[in-house]
Amino acid sequence: MEILGTTLRICVDDLETSVAFYERLTGSPALRFERGGVSVAAVGCFLLMSGPASEIDVLRKVQATIAVKDVDETLTVLTGGGARVVAGPVPTPAGRNLIAVHPDGSVFEYADRKVVPAP
Numbered sequence: 001m002e003i004l005g006t007t008l009r010i011c012v013d014d015l016e017t018s019v020a021f022y023e024r025l026t027g028s029p030a031l032r033f034e035r036g037g038v039s040v041a042a043v044g045c046f047l048l049m050s051g052p053a054s055e056i057d058v059l060r061k062v063q064a065t066i067a068v069k070d071v072d073e074t075l076t077v078l079t080g081g082g083a084r085v086v087a088g089p090v091p092t093p094a095g096r097n098l099i100a101v102h103p104d105g106s107v108f109e110y111a112d113r114k115v116v117p118a119p
Contacts, residue, residue, distance in 0.1 A: 001077040007065040015050035033093045065109040071096045074110045
């Protein structure tokens, strides 16, 4: 399994104000999308999320997003090491992801950039 980098996940109340700050901070424009009622903006290494409390409370439990070369390979490594996959792998606007609970209880999202073509 090859880890390519990490993304810091930040849940915010005011997405527009936060996006403006992080765009200035990173010098990068935001890539925006919606997922499950949550508005998301990826800005550099930051993933800003805003939405209903019921959705955000779940997202706050995920400590970081880890970019990997291949989610399927990552799934094999994680489950072989005792991790429990609680969601995925599923397609996202940017590729595929899964969420896993490590044996120590920490929760991480793993994502690749393999976009699955629409049927």
